Amino acid sequence: MLQDKRCPNSIGVWGWLGGGRWGLERYLYTLHRLTGLGILLYFILHILVTSSRVFSEKAWETWMGVFSSPVFKIGEFLVYVAFAYHAINGIRLILIELGFSVGKAEEPIYPYKSSLNVQRPLMIVSIIVAAVLIAAGGYDFFALAH
Amino acid sequence: MTRKLQKETDITFHIRRYNPDVDDKPHWQKFIVHVEPGMTVLDGLHQIRETQDASLSMRYSCRMGVCGSCGMLLNGRPALACNTQIFDIASKALTVASLPNFDIVKDLVPDLTPLFSKHISTYPYIVRDDADEMLNPTGEFFQSPDELTEYLQFTYCIKCGLCMAACPTMATDPNYLGPQPLAQSYRYTKDTRDDGFNLRKKVVGGSHGAFRCHYAGECSNVCPKGVDPARAIQLMKRELVLDYLKLRKHRTKSAILGKPEGVKRRPEIPEAPCFTKE
Structure with a gap:
């Protein structure tokens, strides 16, 4: 049963x-x-919006008017944040997937340490690089915005 | 880990119950357990069975973290019930549930069939083309200590299923092979006696194979034996990439060492028994 x-x-x-x-x-x-799903969503919207130019100039300008609002400015910055994180973390993952920074097999002795401990410096560096890129992007988006 | 000195106290066990004969879905049931220092979660569950509800079902055997039978979700984290001190994870309340990503048979008993079928699909044994030598060995296969170290860590797997329960990829892709089978595929791939990579890569290099792993690392965090499946999967990916790029070094299978010559058997050591299986 x-x-x-x-x-x-x-x-x-x-x-x-x-x-x-x-x-x-x-x-x-x-x-x-x-972030990957967010970038994919942005990409689909981007294709849809830019394709509006095919229909008429007015349709294009209407969409551009919508996207010039502050809400979409913040949204655009969020897409940049997602891109910066996804790109840098993606490089970390590629390095790890090629066997770099995970160490060699070793005899497990309690308390166990794993490949996570070995790759942590790489993880910290990648987070710092992503944070710097996001900060620089934020300065460009908001402080230098006209 | 420094363990705090604890006094005996009552701890509330919130247990996720499911009886296939009467329940449509699992529900939570509360038990008060008198806990003394040194008690494991398995001890607490035994106390419930003995003093409060004998119908509570769970799977266990060795009680010493060797057999891998008592994997459960303890306070939201997969762990062996026999290997977890109650006071290490709870001071007032504790939640106990069946391992996620596996169907529930009853109460705390998960159906581990998918783990074993996926494990079998990755050819977790020595694969060689010299079948005669495998069936009627003439000597030992040579392997150096360094060669042994390359895969020894991954041989400690006890197939408890904790890594599969912790894996977030398993949560959304039930066809994903998962940490345990992938780690074992690497364990045999790196074994110098083995020559089955070409067979194995068709399974582990597929769309539900090693490349579905994105290194959340939880399999290695929860492994009670320090097997580190996350490391094995990444190293397996490297083997697959090198093979795809035709950069993987061809390895000669271990040579067969003949029986030792010029050595006399010590009289107190008997001959090995005959084969009992054809």
Whole structure:
């Protein structure tokens, strides 16, 4: 009887978001996915909006008028933030996926240390670089904006 | 870790129950457990079964972190119940649930079948083309200590399923192979006695294979044996990339060492028994 009825227990997208007592790299993983989806959404909107020029000049100017509002200025900056984080963290992930900065297999001795400890300096550097890029972008977006 | 001195106290266990015969979905049930220093979560669950509710189902065996049977979600984190001191994770209340990403059989018992079927799919054994030597060995395969170190860490896996429960990719892609099978595929790939990479890469290099991992690292954080599946998966990806670029070094399989010659058997050591299986 038991074999006939199982209760599904997959945590789905909550598995990305519901961190709980998790490590830092999991939050970076979640942020990487969310920023990736955000950039994809922006890309689709970008194609749709720029394609409006095909229909008429007026349609183009109407859309440009909508996007010149301060709300979309902030939105544009958020896209830049997502891009900066996704790009820098992506480089970190590529390096890790090519086997750099994860160390070699070693005898596990308690308290265990894993490849996460080995790659942490790379992670910290990549976060700092992303933060610098975001700060510089913010200065360009808001302080130098006309 | 410095463990605080704790006095015995009552701790509330919030347990996620599910009985397939009567329940449509899981529900939470509360139990008050009198906890003494040194008690593990498994001890607490035993106390509940013995004094409050004998119908509580859980899976366990060795009680010493070796068999990997008692994996559960403790305060939102996968861990072995026998390997976790209650006072290390709770002072007043504790939540206990079945491992996520696995269907629930009953109460705290997850259905680990997907883990084992995925594990089997990655050829987790020595693959060689000299079948005669495998069936009727004439000697040992040579392997140096350095070669052993390259994969030894990954041999400590006890297949408890904690890594699969912690993995966020597993949460949204049930077809993803997962940390345990991928780590074991690397363990055998790096074994110098093995020659099965070309067979294995078709499985682990697929769309639900190693490249679905984006290094959340939780598998390594929760592993009770320090196996570090995240490291194995990244190293496996490197092997796959090098192979794709045709830069992977061809490795000669371990040579077969003949039986030692000119050595006399010590009289107190008996001959090995005959094969019991054809």
